[in-house]
Amino acid sequence: MRIVITLLTSFLYITKCFSNDLPQNGIVHDQLNKTITIVTQQGLSALVIDYSIGCYISQLLVKGKNKLSPSGVYTGFTTNGSAYTSKKTVTTPAVKINRNIVSITKINYGDVSETWIFTLNKNDIEWQLERNYPDAYTLEDMAFPRWNFDNLSVWKGGIIDNGGMVWCKYLHTINDTYGVHTGGTTFWNDKTGEALSVQAKALNGHQIATKYSHSAEGEFTSTQIVSAQPVKQRHHLSRFVHARPDVFAPVRVEKGTAAAHFTISYVDYFKAYDRGNLQNINAAAVRELLNTTARYGVVDNNIVGGNGWITNWKCLHEPFFAQVALAVADSNYTNNLASTLNQERDQAMLPDGRVLSRWHNAPGDEIAGTFNAETGYYEAMWGYTIDSQTGYVINVSELFNLTGDVAWLNGHQNSCRKALDWLIRRDSNHNGIFEMMNNNISEAKCSDWIDIVWASFENAFVNAQMYDALVKWASCERILGNAAAAIKYETIAQRLKEAFNKPVEAGGFWSDAKKQFVYWRDNDGSVHGDNLVTPVQFMAIASGLCDDKERIQSIIQQIEERTAAENLFHWPLCFDSFKREEVSGGNWPFPRYENGDIFPTWGYIGVKSYIHYDKQLALKYINHLLDQYEKDGLSSQRYSRTTQEGLGTDILSGICTGITALYSDIYGIQPRWNRLVIAPNLAPSLYGTSFTYPLRNVDYNVWLDENSYQVVSPFYAVSFDTTFGVSGGKGMVRFYPGDQDSVCLSVASGKAISLSVQRFDEQEVRFAIKESGRHRISLNGFTPGAMYYLSVNGSRRKLRVSKEGSIDVWQHTGADGVITVTRLQN
Incomplete structure (x- = not known):
């Protein structure tokens, strides 16, 4: 009977809080039932604290609806096989309320004592959580605190304050757990537009980490861990573990006080993440794709990539991460990418300038002896992917244009020079084309991103990226005041351009017979890959390496005719089959995997290339990607050429890049280190587009119309x-x-x-x-x-x-x- 009375009384108090007789914000203390209701009416309608048996947040009402499970939000820890939580205390907590501040002390459980201080502000609730340890301990687990949402459908996911995100649908198995070394999350629902922001930071020099999990009760949980030292991973370097709640290693805590501060607020998701008035573009799909697929590549702090956290992978041989940052337009993502490039400079570059090609949580994918168990960087077992050299330089150069941070760029000057010079030295025949570390297809090794195709020796795809890297880095050298170095790299780029565009008979890559660029040439002079490999064609055009209008038209026309003939939603990796001896057995029979399937990862260079041919056709592929996102969330590695259905367990966040090109190459948002450039390529259907673009702490309102562009x-x-x-x-x-x-x-x-x-x-x-x-x-x-x-x-x-x-x-x-x-x- 007491339970019924308690629930009824709590309901009456909450109802009273929402009456018109009370101010917009308020605190109601029900001393009889030992509950405290903090009312905001700012979307975050109320927060209810129950201290009748222990102390926990029993309800968190957003727009009047409780988002928590019966477990609520509590603190706790596990040690020596015993679990303790604030939901069951050894004494009744003491409560003091002074105007807009609620102070709850003597929250005693286990051997610890906690103090919770809530401050009600106009637009948020602040929660300061302090825990006193009477001695030093090693804790198996910790909740500082643990947020238990009712189920995995309450929120679509959470945007993390390192620029990444947790996508609830990926935590589909009980105890699937993802852990990151930061504390802030904005949980959102894309159907209602409701979002809950919980921004957390550790105090007193401590560190904070967060793990997201699917509990045995079907809840979606978010748990903070606060410690004096950064918490380590329990299973190798894994940030995601399947069917296990213990992603983090045991935590050592010291005698004394640990504390954290949380700011809890409602966010109007549709307003806060509004993508603007995008004429004839599905703006909602753009918003969701950039907040999910694009962000999914953030594995953790200092690990921003294109594969993602489920498989714990990042490929350094990808040049498009700064492109993604441009479109995501979140300073948290941009700053994390800058830190990632710092870490890769310091940990993934060998003394001679070689950039290791991958990061992974555990050994097993590496060339023997190359995996560093401390850092996770290594060379891929499929071969030396040389585009890690160019990818590093391109990302540094393009990210500098987003940040404008000259001091940061200066910190990468020597390393970018080393990376370029390492590849520049690889020209044994002095023809201006740079060579891979494998010589011919008989070695059965790769040399670039397309890692189970045996591209060897002189690789057109890598050399096209090299041209792009040389040109971009030369511009950076000029900004840093090094004209001689800029001229050096510009001269090398021009020589490469001349050699690249020569006919295959003269040592170049242009096949006049097939009106396309071939993929590679072995050291015996044999030419391979004249099967219309799309990334090769697109990279040559998008980088400016091929600027011959007739060649561009010939290439794009072939690609468009063949794509339309098969009614494909996106371009395949190649249109015709490689020869059997040119590829790994996993690519056979055609079309299969890297021998003919659809990899949207290279969509941005496809869109950029199509701009030179037909703006409306370029736009068609962007809309196809958005349509596909509406169907499946673009949650695949690739798509079948025959069924156009998603394939592969290794989900690639780079699959979003076609949409990054919407911003960079169609809307023409081109940040430069000291200015914002607007260079649109608008099809008539896009006239009247307007949106806000944030850059370096300035919100620019952009209007794009026919021959009329405005920035405010x-x-x-x-x-x-x-x-x-x-x-x-x-x-x-x-x-x-x-x-x-x-x-x-x-x-x-x-x-x-x-x-x-x-x-x-x-x-x-x-x-x-x-x-x-x-x-x-x-x-x-x-x-x-x-x-x-x-x-x-x-x-x-x-x-x-x-x-x-x-x-x-x-x-x-x-x-x-x-x-x-x-x-x-x-």
Whole structure:
């Protein structure tokens, strides 16, 4: 009978909390039933603490609905085979409430004593959790605390504060557990738009880790662990373990106090992760794909990859992680990738510059003797995948454009040089094409990402990536002030370009007979891979290595005709079969695996290549990917050529890259280290697109229409009719025509500026400033000594370009005043 009365009384108190007579936020203490209800009415409707027998959070109401299982949220630990939790204490906790603060002390269980302090703020609830250990212990497990959600369908998953995510559907077996070395998670439901943010951090110099699991009761659980030292893995380096709750090793705790702070709040998921008004694009599918498939490649802190946490794998021989960061547009992902590249520089690069190709949780996939059990880096058993050299350099170069962190880039200068120079030295015949470590197909070894095809010696796919790496790194060298090094790498890139594009008969890779690039040449001169291997063609075009319009048209036309003829939703890895001796037996008979199946991982270079041929066709493949995501979540390694159904247990997050190209190559979002460049390639169906793009702590509102592009920041608005770059801050804006930063227009006024550029070339610059007032106008990068007229409001004055190539004047304009700077003819 007491249980019935308690439940009824609790219900009446919660109902009272939601009545119109109470303020929006409030704390209700039911001393009779020993419950405390913290009401927010901010989406996180209420948090109910029960301290009648022990102390735990019994309910967590989001939009009025409890998301917890009967277990609720509790603390605890396991040691010497005995488990203790805060749900059963040896004494009744003491409660003190002072306005918006709830303090619960004397939460005593086992040998520990805890204090819980809850602070009710306008938009969140803060929970400070302190535990006092009377002695040092080794704990088998710990809950600091453990959140028990009712089942795996309460949330689709959780976005983790290292840029990754936990996807509940992957925890399908009891005790499947995923563990990461961080504490913050935003749990979301993509059907209701409800999200619960639990942002956690350890205090007093301690470390925090979190494990997500599928409990024996069918719950979805999230458990924090707080320790003085980073918690280690229990099973090799595994971040995910199947059917086991013990992903982490036992934890050593010291005598004294450990503490953590949690901020609990409601998030309007649809608003917080809104992808904008994407005309004729399924924006919801874009949002979900980038919050699941793309993020799934984050295995843990310092391990951002393209395979993912279920299989505990990261391939360093993939060049697209910074591309993914661009589209995900989450600083947590970007920062984690920067740390990942730091770790790979320090742990995966050998003294001679060789970049080890993979990270894995356990040995078994490596060339004998190469697996480092401490770090997890090694060489793949299938062969030396040389694109780890290029992948590292490309990711460093492209990530720098996202972060703009020159000091970070400088920290990678020597390592990027070493990685490039290692491959540059591999040109034994001095023909400008760089060679692999395997010589011919008889060795049955791979040399790149397509790792069970025996591409050997001179590999077109790797050399195309090498060209891309050389060009991108040369630009970085210039930014770092090393013109000589930039020229060196540009010269090598140009020589490679010339050699690559030669006919196969002259030592290059172009097959004039088949109008395509072949895949590789063995050291005996035999040519292999003229079966229209799509990544080879796409990488050559996307990198700019092939810029011959006729060749591009011929390649894309063949690929499109054959893709359409088979009604494929995406391009296969190759269209015709390799020869039997060119591939591993797992690729036979055709089409099978890397001999003909569909691998969407290389979608971004496909889209980038199609842009040169037909924008609408490029868009078609993006929409196909989004349709496929709606069907199966793109939760596969590859797709069958014959059935177009997902295959493979090794889920590849790189399968998202076609959507990254939507942002980088169709919407034209091209971050540069010192500006944001807008370079759209819009099909007419996309006119009217608008969205917000965050970059380096600035939210840019982007509008894209037919020959009309606008970028608005909190400090300025800029519009133009073709590619442009923009930067600035409070009271100042810089406009760069095209994708360069040596020529620019600057306007400063000390207040917000709206700039509409109508023409920009060396003969005439014409622009309007919406706001009236006195403005400082500067033009840089012009011909020194040249003469110009500056015309405004019917008046005109003559100006000379300084020896530094600049014009700098103060000018008063009326509202929407048009300013024209026209060059005088000699």
